[in-house]
Amino acid sequence: MVANMKRIFALYGISAKLDLLWFLRDTKNCVLNIMADLVSSLSTILAMFLLSQRFDSIGGMSSDHILFMLGFACLLDGLNLMFFTMNNVGYISRIIGRGQLDHKLIQPNPIWMQLLTDGFIPFSGSSTFLCGIGLIAFSSIKLNLNLNILDIGFLIFYLICSVIIIFSFSYIFSCIAFYAPVAGEEVSTAAVGLLDNLKGFPLGGIPYQLQIIFTTILPIGMTAWYPANLLLGNKLNFTNYLLIIVTLSLLLIATILFRKGLKHYATKGSIRYADRGHRR
Amino acid sequence: MQLKDQYVMQTVDIAVNIENVTKEFKQWQRGSDIKDIVTNLLKPKTKTVKALNDVSLKINKGEFVAYAGANGAGKSTTIKILSGIMHPSYGKVSVLGLNPKVSRIELMKRIGVVFGQRTELWWDHPISASFDWKRVAWNIDKDQFKKRLDKLIELLDLSAILDTFARELSLGQRMRADLALMLLHNPDVIFLDEPTLGLDVLAKRHMIDYLKKINQEDGVTIVVTSHDMDDLEEMAQRIILLSNGQIAFDGSFDSLREHTGNLCRIKIYTNNGHKHNLKTAKLIKSEKGFSEYQFDSQKNSIPSVLNELSNIDSIHDIEIYKAPIEQVIAELYTSWK
Numbered sequence: 316m317v318a319n320m321k322r323i324f325a326l327y328g329i330s331a332k333l334d335l336l337w338f339l340r341d342t343k344n345c346v347l348n349i350m351a352d353l354v355s356s357l358s359t360i361l362a363m364f365l366l367s368q369r370f371d372s373i374g375g376m377s378s379d380h381i382l383f384m385l386g387f388a389c390l391l392d393g394l395n396l397m398f399f400t401m402n403n404v405g406y407i408s409r410i411i412g413r414g415q416l417d418h419k420l421i422q423p424n425p426i427w428m429q430l431l432t433d434g435f436i437p438f439s440g441s442s443t444f445l446c447g448i449g450l451i452a453f454s455s456i457k458l459n460l461n462l463n464i465l466d467i468g469f470l471i472f473y474l475i476c477s478v479i480i481i482f483s484f485s486y487i488f489s490c491i492a493f494y495a496p497v498a499g500e501e502v503s504t505a506a507v508g509l510l511d512n513l514k515g516f517p518l519g520g521i522p523y524q525l526q527i528i529f530t531t532i533l534p535i536g537m538t539a540w541y542p543a544n545l546l547l548g549n550k551l552n553f554t555n556y557l558l559i560i561v562t563l564s565l566l567l568i569a570t571i572l573f574r575k576g577l578k579h580y581a582t583k584g585s586i587r588y589a590d591r592g593h594r595r
Numbered sequence: 596m597q598l599k600d601q602y603v604m605q606t607v608d609i610a611v612n613i614e615n616v617t618k619e620f621k622q623w624q625r626g627s628d629i630k631d632i633v634t635n636l637l638k639p640k641t642k643t644v645k646a647l648n649d650v651s652l653k654i655n656k657g658e659f660v661a662y663a664g665a666n667g668a669g670k671s672t673t674i675k676i677l678s679g680i681m682h683p684s685y686g687k688v689s690v691l692g693l694n695p696k697v698s699r700i701e702l703m704k705r706i707g708v709v710f711g712q713r714t715e716l717w718w719d720h721p722i723s724a725s726f727d728w729k730r731v732a733w734n735i736d737k738d739q740f741k742k743r744l745d746k747l748i749e750l751l752d753l754s755a756i757l758d759t760f761a762r763e764l765s766l767g768q769r770m771r772a773d774l775a776l777m778l779l780h781n782p783d784v785i786f787l788d789e790p791t792l793g794l795d796v797l798a799k800r801h802m803i804d805y806l807k808k809i810n811q812e813d814g815v816t817i818v819v820t821s822h823d824m825d826d827l828e829e830m831a832q833r834i835i836l837l838s839n840g841q842i843a844f845d846g847s848f849d850s851l852r853e854h855t856g857n858l859c860r861i862k863i864y865t866n867n868g869h870k871h872n873l874k875t876a877k878l879i880k881s882e883k884g885f886s887e888y889q890f891d892s893q894k895n896s897i898p899s900v901l902n903e904l905s906n907i908d909s910i911h912d913i914e915i916y917k918a919p920i921e922q923v924i925a926e927l928y929t930s931w932k
Contacts, residue, residue: 322734325731325734326731328731329727329728332727333717333720333724333728336720337720417710417713418713418715420680421678421708421715422732423701423734424732581680582682583620584675584681
């Protein structure tokens with residue numbers, strides 16, 4: 316356990332170093348990249364922000380509550396960007412489908428450890444996260460929230476749960492790439508895009524049955540709406556443990572499917588073009 | 596007790612042990628007629644292809660082995676199985692006494708793999724950054740890493756390209772950098788899948804010289820695949836030839852030549868440029884001023900060929916040499932079809 320933690324921190328360290336070197340070496344392009352990420356992240360939440368300003372309240376949430384929720388969504392985006400975007404770690408279908416798992420299999424570290432650390436870019440990938448902190452702080456002031464250590468602890472915990480949900484959801488669909496590489500890439504990109512584009516949508520105004528679907532099978536509500544409401548102390552029609560239940564369930568399903576897929580990969584190899592008559 | 600000791604002795608000396616390994620793949624068989632649409636959709640036909648068919652071999656520590664075969668013979672599949680990327684359908688594999696399927700992580704600390712068509716270098720970073728990454732990923736001691744890196748930089752002539760991005764390197768430079776990256780953790784066994792592919796003469800020369808050096812001086816076990824038989828002959832002491840997933844030949848290059856009939860070639864230069872038909876040798880090429888013949892020295896001895904040639908007055912020069920190994924193997928491949 317201790318040895319694994321040491322390895323993880325060492326690998327985070329080298330990923331961070333490579334990122335810093337890029338920033339120092341190619342500052343102009345790196346800054347442009349940071350700005351592009353920021354604009355892209357803000358654009359996904361801006362529409363909901365403008366609507367909340369126009370109508371003051373949507374789905375049972377005031378505009379300030381929505382701003383807080385969007386801040387949570389922004390933090391979540393930032394974490395994903397910082398930890399899982401680089402080297403396609405969060406889009407594992409691209410690694411699987413293009414036969415790049417071979418590179419991971421010849422390294423003397425467990426695959427899970429490599430996936431956890433290979434995408435870490437704390438310098439070029441922190442803009443959205445910092446923006447999220449700003450939004451959370453600003454909305455907290457507007458809402459007169461006095462966030463204590465416990466609240467911040469819950470905020471971090473819920474963020475970790477939401478990151479795991481997005482990561483697991485992506486991996487569940489990405490595992491299709493083990494069997495149908497091209498289709499797997501397309502499907503998983505669309506699946507991740509679904510969560511990404513709808514994460515800032517307040518689900519309070521939709522029927523209960525749909526809320527259940529959007530918090531479990533298609534966990535859009537678990538990426539911002541549900542955890543933000545828990546933090547704000549708003550009453551929801553669900554158990555307070557739903558976030559943990561969904562997180563653990565999706566993680567379990569993703570782990571089982573990935574392990575099964577990895578076994579298939581070791582048996583069949585990369586089959587990107589096999590279904591079209593090409594060799595491996 | 597004695598049996599156990601003997602067993603330990605055997606395993607200690609063996610670097611690679613493959614026992615009755617078979618690797619099967621399924622291939623879709625789809626007809627292109629309209630009537631086949633339903634069959635393709637509901638019950639597509641598949642054909643089982645055996646990339647490796649009951650292959651058994653042992654490679655001792657310190658050996659330099661060429662692993663060759665025509666396209667689709669099963670070379671890359673073997674390398675992938677040995678390095679734990681793929682698992683065999685049947686049979687047992689061990690590398691340095693470890694099962695790649697079970698002990699992948701432990702094994703990766705002790706072996707190195709290079710796929711000539713791929714790179715392990717970080718594409719958008721200078722190669723020095725890739726070396727640094729390797730130190731952390733393989734958890735190599737800092738002092739040992741520095742010593743080894745300095746040695747590799749000198750031997751593989753990398754100093755001029757240390758700060759160059761991997762994507763900006765020529766193929767030869769990239770291969771040298773990939774080789775250095777692979778050797779940084781001081782592996783006991785290395786697998787090279789077509790490392791000389793696409794390299795120019797000088798780059799190839801560098802690579803061959805270096806591989807021979809680490810094999811002879813450091814005792815590193817090397818298994819190399821390539822389609823360039825002349826390169827393989829220069830590097831390796833032993834050649835294993837695969838054909839249709841089975842070992843068709845396993846031995847030295849000399850015994851391969853004997854096995855295929857000790858083919859020799861003779862080139863004669865004449866004053867008039869006429870070509871002559873010989874009883875003891877077969878004419879394979881005739882150009883301005885010279886003719887080239889091939890003969891099997893086991894069937895027709897060199898003196899008998901020379902004796903026949905002595906009847907031709909216009910000869911002013913003769914060259915006799917062994918047929919290129921490429922030729923020997925090409926004839927084998929043809930005979931296997």
